[in-house]
Amino acid sequence: MSPTHDVIVIGLGGMGSAAAHHLAARGARVLGLEKFGAVHSHGSSHGGSRITRQSYFEDPAYVPLLLRAYELYEELERSTGRRIATLCGGVMLGRPESRTVAGSLLSARTWDLPHEMLGAREIRRRFPTLAPAADEVALYEARAGFVRPENTVAAQLQLAARGGADLRFQEPVTRWEALPGGRGVRVRTHEAAYTAGQLVVCPGAWAPGLLPGLGVAFGVERQVMHWFEPEGGTGPYVPERHPVYIWEDADGVQIYGFPAIDGPGHGAKVAFFRRGTGCTPETVDRSVREDEVRDMAGQTARLLPSLPGRHLKSVTCMYTNTPDEHFVIARHPAHTDAVTVACGFSGHGFKFVPVVGEILADLALTGRTAHPVGLFAPERLRTATATSPAPSASGGVR
Numbered sequence: 432m433s434p435t436h437d438v439i440v441i442g443l444g445g446m447g448s449a450a451a452h453h454l455a456a457r458g459a460r461v462l463g464l465e466k467f468g469a470v471h472s473h474g475s476s477h478g479g480s481r482i483t484r485q486s487y488f489e490d491p492a493y494v495p496l497l498l499r500a501y502e503l504y505e506e507l508e509r510s511t512g513r514r515i516a517t518l519c520g521g522v523m524l525g526r527p528e529s530r531t532v533a534g535s536l537l538s539a540r541t542w543d544l545p546h547e548m549l550g551a552r553e554i555r556r557r558f559p560t561l562a563p564a565a566d567e568v569a570l571y572e573a574r575a576g577f578v579r580p581e582n583t584v585a586a587q588l589q590l591a592a593r594g595g596a597d598l599r600f601q602e603p604v605t606r607w608e609a610l611p612g613g614r615g616v617r618v619r620t621h622e623a624a625y626t627a628g629q630l631v632v633c634p635g636a637w638a639p640g641l642l643p644g645l646g647v648a649f650g651v652e653r654q655v656m657h658w659f660e661p662e663g664g665t666g667p668y669v670p671e672r673h674p675v676y677i678w679e680d681a682d683g684v685q686i687y688g689f690p691a692i693d694g695p696g697h698g699a700k701v702a703f704f705r706r707g708t709g710c711t712p713e714t715v716d717r718s719v720r721e722d723e724v725r726d727m728a729g730q731t732a733r734l735l736p737s738l739p740g741r742h743l744k745s746v747t748c749m750y751t752n753t754p755d756e757h758f759v760i761a762r763h764p765a766h767t768d769a770v771t772v773a774c775g776f777s778g779h780g781f782k783f784v785p786v787v788g789e790i791l792a793d794l795a796l797t798g799r800t801a802h803p804v805g806l807f808a809p810e811r812l813r814t815a816t817a818t819s820p821a822p823s824a825s826g827g828v829r
């Protein structure tokens with residue numbers, strides 16, 4: 432029987448919607464399968480805003496991908512008319528030797544990115560809501576800012592559909608397998624079985640169930656985003672005056688936040704970076720406790736004394752961490768001719784969404800990409816037990 436499609440994409444969240452768009456734009460017959468509806472809040476791509484920045488403290492190797500992601504975000508806005516990226520500037524704050532400051536500076540210097548270093552007094556003068564300690568500094572990047580995740584996913588789904596992709600929602604994949612003899616892949620849902628030459632798996636927090644044969648020890652974490660109405664109103668917090676920020680305190684605790692992006696009454700969002708608790712998508716507790724709100728307000732007030740006025744709401748989300756917090760984007764090592772994976776975005780993937788779509792289309796259609804993705808090979812993370820032959824390298828979901 433001939434395959435029903437050229438490429439099947441599992442998961443139409445941030446990465447999968449980008450892949451579906453780029454694949455369809457290159458003329459592939461694409462089938463996209465999504466467990467929930469279009470643009471939902473059950474995974475990792477919701478909550479109104481995601482920080483974007485180029486002076487990347489995590490590793491300078493990410494910078495070329497960010498430069499391309501910025502171009503593609505602009506294209507996405509142009510071709511859909513949706514409001515997606517706002518470059519309101521960003522400050523990466525902490526002691527000079529903190530990872531947040533030193534790592535950002537390393538990337539800025541390595542790639543000659545425009546930036547300014549500000550001392551505590553200068554930070555207070557330029558951004559009066561911020562009250563850093565005397566020994567804290569900041570790297571200021573004018574081209575940092577935020578993107579809107581829901582609008583991004585909606586735009587990518589719109590373009591994928593416009594390009595002819597067949598997108599099916601509320602249709603969870605129950606199993607996938609690579610067919611022997613290079614005959615492509617078969618994917619099953621409760622509705623049907625589909626076949627294609629290529630499979631792209633973008634499972635978000637469902638990676639452990641859908642990619643058991645990958646040999647990566649994913650750690651799925653519950654994270655909480657909090658919105659506060661600043662004391663005295665949102666005036667000083669509007670994006671025209673207020674940057675995004677990441678602050679690392681002397682104990683290495685990082686928080687990050689945004690201007691008041693949706694106008695008066697909607698507050699400003701702030702969150703801990705990487706203070707999660709282990710969970711699975713099935714067990715994640717979506718309710719938020721009062722002590723979590725208090726904890727957030729307390730830490731926030733140390734840098735932004737006026738921000739934690741009235742608490743408006745808190746929303747949970749999931750990170751899917753790899754052991755080294757770098758992504759996994761590659762051909763599946765056990766199915767190098769037919770299966771491509773994008774997972775383990777470790778809480779910092781959204782700013783890369785459109786370039787990941789481009790990379791996934793390259794890998795699925797040609798087997799290679801000109802983008803530098805060496806850092807993201809899953810082989811670096813294979814666990815000892817997973818290197819022995821796995822009973823099945825395919826994915827099944829209970």
Ligand SMILES: Cc1cc2nc3c(=O)[nH]c(=O)nc-3n(C[C@H](O)[C@H](O)[C@H](O)COP(=O)(O)OP(=O)(O)OC[C@H]3O[C@@H](n4cnc5c(N)ncnc54)[C@H](O)[C@@H]3O)c2cc1C
Nearest residue numbers: 442444445446466474475476482604635748776780781782
């Ligand atoms: C609180 C929070 C704050 C963050 N802040 C930032 C930030 O400031 N900057 C930044 O760059 N990144 C940030 N991130 C990280 C970023 O949002 C994620 O890396 C990114 O959204 C991951 O996209 P994804 O496509 O892998 O996952 P998702 O968007 O969750 O997509 C996975 C999709 O797969 C679907 N799926 C799963 N199983 C099946 C199945 N069996 N069949 C069909 N479909 C299936 C799911 O329903 C889902 O739609 C943050 C994340 C969180 C949670």
